[in-house]
Amino acid sequence: AKPWAWPLSGEEYQRYSRQMIVPNFGIEAQLQLKAAKILIIGAGGLGCPAATYLAAAGPSHIGLVDGDVVEKSNLHRQFAHATSRVGQTKVSSAITFLKDLNPNVVYKAYETHMSTSNAEEIVREWDIVLDCTDHPTSRYLISDICILLGKRLVSASAFQKSGQMMVLNDPPGQGPCYRCIFPKPPPPESVVGCGEGGILGPVVGTMGVLQALETLKVITREAPPEKNMMLLFSGMAEMPFRSIRMRGKRKDCFACGEKPSLTLEGLQTSMDYVQFCGVRRPVSLL
Amino acid sequence: AKPWAWPLSGEEYQRYSRQMIVPNFGIEAQLQLKAAKILIIGAGGLGCPAATYLAAAGPSHIGLVDGDVVEKSNLHRQFAHATSRVGQTKVSSAITFLKDLNPNVVYKAYETHMSTSNAEEIVREWDIVLDCTDHPTSRYLISDICILLGKRLVSASAFQKSGQMMVLNDPPGQGPCYRCIFPKPPPPESVVGCGEGGILGPVVGTMGVLQALETLKVITREAPPEKNMMLLFSGMAEMPFRSIRMRGKRKDCFACGEKPSLTLEGLQTSMDYVQFCGVRRPVSLL
Amino acid sequence: MGEAMTSAAIPVVVEFSGGLEMLFADKQRLTLNVPATDKDNKPATIAYLVDYLCEEEMGDARKDLFVLDGHLRPGILVLINDADWELEGEEAYELQSGDNVLFVSTLHGG
Amino acid sequence: MGEAMTSAAIPVVVEFSGGLEMLFADKQRLTLNVPATDKDNKPATIAYLVDYLCEEEMGDARKDLFVLDGHLRPGILVLINDADWELEGEEAYELQSGDNVLFVSTLHGG
Ligand SMILES: [Zn+2]
Ligand SMILES: [Zn+2]
Numbered sequence: 001a002k003p004w005a006w007p008l009s010g011e012e013y014q015r016y017s018r019q020m021i022v023p024n025f026g027i028e029a030q031l032q033l034k035a036a037k038i039l040i041i042g043a044g045g046l047g048c049p050a051a052t053y054l055a056a057a058g059p060s061h062i063g064l065v066d067g068d069v070v071e072k073s074n075l076h077r078q079f080a081h082a083t084s085r086v087g088q089t090k091v092s093s094a095i096t097f098l099k100d101l102n103p104n105v106v107y108k109a110y111e112t113h114m115s116t117s118n119a120e121e122i123v124r125e126w127d128i129v130l131d132c133t134d135h136p137t138s139r140y141l142i143s144d145i146c147i148l149l150g151k152r153l154v155s156a157s158a159f160q161k162s163g164q165m166m167v168l169n170d171p172p173g174q175g176p177c178y179r180c181i182f183p184k185p186p187p188p189e190s191v192v193g194c195g196e197g198g199i200l201g202p203v204v205g206t207m208g209v210l211q212a213l214e215t216l217k218v219i220t221r222e223a224p225p226e227k228n229m230m231l232l233f234s235g236m237a238e239m240p241f242r243s244i245r246m247r248g249k250r251k252d253c254f255a256c257g258e259k260p261s262l263t264l265e266g267l268q269t270s271m272d273y274v275q276f277c278g279v280r281r282p283v284s285l286l
Numbered sequence: 287a288k289p290w291a292w293p294l295s296g297e298e299y300q301r302y303s304r305q306m307i308v309p310n311f312g313i314e315a316q317l318q319l320k321a322a323k324i325l326i327i328g329a330g331g332l333g334c335p336a337a338t339y340l341a342a343a344g345p346s347h348i349g350l351v352d353g354d355v356v357e358k359s360n361l362h363r364q365f366a367h368a369t370s371r372v373g374q375t376k377v378s379s380a381i382t383f384l385k386d387l388n389p390n391v392v393y394k395a396y397e398t399h400m401s402t403s404n405a406e407e408i409v410r411e412w413d414i415v416l417d418c419t420d421h422p423t424s425r426y427l428i429s430d431i432c433i434l435l436g437k438r439l440v441s442a443s444a445f446q447k448s449g450q451m452m453v454l455n456d457p458p459g460q461g462p463c464y465r466c467i468f469p470k471p472p473p474p475e476s477v478v479g480c481g482e483g484g485i486l487g488p489v490v491g492t493m494g495v496l497q498a499l500e501t502l503k504v505i506t507r508e509a510p511p512e513k514n515m516m517l518l519f520s521g522m523a524e525m526p527f528r529s530i531r532m533r534g535k536r537k538d539c540f541a542c543g544e545k546p547s548l549t550l551e552g553l554q555t556s557m558d559y560v561q562f563c564g565v566r567r568p569v570s571l572l
Numbered sequence: 573m574g575e576a577m578t579s580a581a582i583p584v585v586v587e588f589s590g591g592l593e594m595l596f597a598d599k600q601r602l603t604l605n606v607p608a609t610d611k612d613n614k615p616a617t618i619a620y621l622v623d624y625l626c627e628e629e630m631g632d633a634r635k636d637l638f639v640l641d642g643h644l645r646p647g648i649l650v651l652i653n654d655a656d657w658e659l660e661g662e663e664a665y666e667l668q669s670g671d672n673v674l675f676v677s678t679l680h681g682g
Numbered sequence: 683m684g685e686a687m688t689s690a691a692i693p694v695v696v697e698f699s700g701g702l703e704m705l706f707a708d709k710q711r712l713t714l715n716v717p718a719t720d721k722d723n724k725p726a727t728i729a730y731l732v733d734y735l736c737e738e739e740m741g742d743a744r745k746d747l748f749v750l751d752g753h754l755r756p757g758i759l760v761l762i763n764d765a766d767w768e769l770e771g772e773e774a775y776e777l778q779s780g781d782n783v784l785f786v787s788t789l790h791g792g
């Protein structure tokens with residue numbers, strides 16, 4: 001028998017045929033995707049749809065980072081989990097689902113929250129990172145480690161009826177980081193999570209799916225975009241979407257500026273993201 | 287023991303708490319949703335995300351209509367199916383998934399394609415309809431039966447890197463129908479489906495999730511919107527979304543105009559949607 | 573300013589969505605100066621713009637995917653400044669300086 | 683037209699996103715005529731607009747969710763005509779007639 005002479009297996013041609021025939025996608029994009037290792041931090045309302053559509057599209061590896069277990073109150077928006085998996089870790093629950101959707105992908109489980117001590121070890125081996133977390137502390141930490149390790153970062157967030165998305169450190173070393181956009185953290189009194197303030201499922205779902213699309217674009221595009229854009233979503237508005245032009249790198253950025261103060265050693269030994277972002281006073285203003 | 291005095295069960299409060307605390311959603315919206323019967327026609331790239339987010343949010347009943355079986359080439363975008371369910375009907379595959387996500391909903395399976403002979407019987411018992419199909423023939427048929435039975439219709443479509451969404455016959459008898467917007471079908475040579483022209487998973491996924499959000503809005507809103515809007519999505523563009531203002535009802539509309547020619551009996555006995563939309567010539571122009 | 577009427581032009585932006593860009597060399601947006609009057613010296617309308625696009629801008633040979641029987645083919649919406657052209661007078665609408673005209677082809681897939 | 687400088691006003695549209703509308707009676711969009719000069723007779727800037735919004739338009743008592751230590755609170759982006767204000771000069775940018783100023787609060791949830 002002749003050796004198989006094609007770059008994809010017959011099963012892969014069958015599975016991915018409908019995206020491979022899209023103009024300007026094709027076999028080249030599929031092979032770029034097949035080589036890509038994608039890290040998704042957070043397996044909640046953003047992470048479920050983002051991981052689902054990315055896994056289905058056929059990357060080499062997907063890593064999932066989350067320290068939580070599935071609760072019933074997650075299920076109105078976190079569809080990669082299930083009633084029968086309440087109490088399991090979110091990472092193992094999601095991987096159960098993803099494996100049956102696409103068993104060709106290698107899934108790597110990190111059943112832990114990101115911290116200054118594990119961030120380098122977790123992020124180093126991946127090509128591109130998705131921030132699907134839900135607090136400023138993790139958003140600054142993830143941005144910082146992506147700057148230090150030269151990883152592009154697709155960042156989204158959602159709350160109640162609104163969502164936001166942007167691509168950071170893209171291309172690595174050139175695009176702005178999270179600190180360029182938000183040099184100071186918001187006062188802790190203004191930070192309310194989805195657990196406290198609520199969220200509509202399809203609002204966070206839309207943002208997670210768009211994060212997957214943006215990731216596919218970053219992996220398969222020919223050239224980086226000319227402008228740094230941010231997408232705003234107001235789920236109840238007559239015109240729900242708006243694209244705005246973000247600033248570029250901040251010259252004096254703590255993490256990525258001309259004379260950055262951030263180092264890998266500093267991150268691991270002396271950064272305190274909880275203190276940096278502050279802790280809410282007992283009586284909340286919101 | 288005192289009888290349970292609350293409008294939702296303890297399990298429901300727990301499951302839906304994160305959406306019930308969203309401002310202007312609350313218990314009223316949850317109860318409207320709990321009374322709603324939602325029919326989703328098509329369990330493919332649009333129907334999977336639409337059904338998932340709607341089922342998760344807690345309606346009374348969800349009906350799913352589709353005559354196809356799951357193929358491997360569906361799985362890059364149709365995440366409610368699974369590799370282990372290839373060969374099952376799409377409707378039974380999707381219901382397997384949805385039941386484990388939210389067992390509180392009653393799911394009704396229609397393992398068939400919509401036709402002039404079953405359309406009335408299928409659509410009559412539902413409150414609101416989602417068109418998640420993929421051909422003009424079904425789009426005209428679904429719009430016509432929704433006009434005849436007074437059902438609101440949330441319609442979306444997607445192809446390659448683009449998507450569109452609009453709400454039709456809303457409020458019933460007042461908003462435009464599909465024929466008001468597109469009185470004549472496109473020439474069959476210009477109609478290419480996702481099977482032939484391809485589709486990116488997160489593109490059709492975004493449209494399906496947005497269809498779910500629009501359905502939640504229609505079910506729970508206080509008053510209908512003042513304008514008929516259509517959402518356009520170009521997945522690869524710098525500004526990917528655009529909202530445009532649609533026309534209103536067409537006075538001479540065949541289905542919903544001042545002197546409509548369409549009747550329920552006529553639909554069942556003399557309408558031929560395949561002939562109306564035409565059949566492509568053997569050698570395609572596209 | 574001082575130009576003869578016949579050489580006056582109207583600046584408009586024409587955009588394509590839903591796949592029509594394929595007929596115009598994959599351009600989603602054209603910035604055009606359309607003659608202010610047609611050959612009969614009548615003000616340029618949308619009908620005129622459609623002809624103009626076919627003759628001057630469309631590289632693709634498949635003109636019947638844009639125009640059929642002398643009119644825009646069924647399944648294409650026209651939005652003038654983001655509102656359906658029905659709200660503006662359809663083919664007879666006279667182009668104004670700075671107008672944005674968007675042609676949207678219906679999608680059917682799902 | 684003939685009005686004294688001191689009473690001149692600049693028409694601007696101010697919009698809110700990401701939850702800030704809650705501080706402004708749930709309005710996503712305000713159409714304002716902002717005084718063209720501040721009390722020192724200097725041209726109205728974004729810094730002046732922020733003060734003006736606090737004093738004239740904000741019904742909510744939680745001013746520290748919008749302004750902190752005399753400046754816009756951290757975590758709020760300002761977009762002038764859909765571009766980051768850094769591209770325009772930040773707080774010192776002088777308002778122009780017809781400007782669209784969008785205030786966006788960061789969201790953190792997921
Ligand atoms: Zn930076
Ligand atoms: Zn009609």
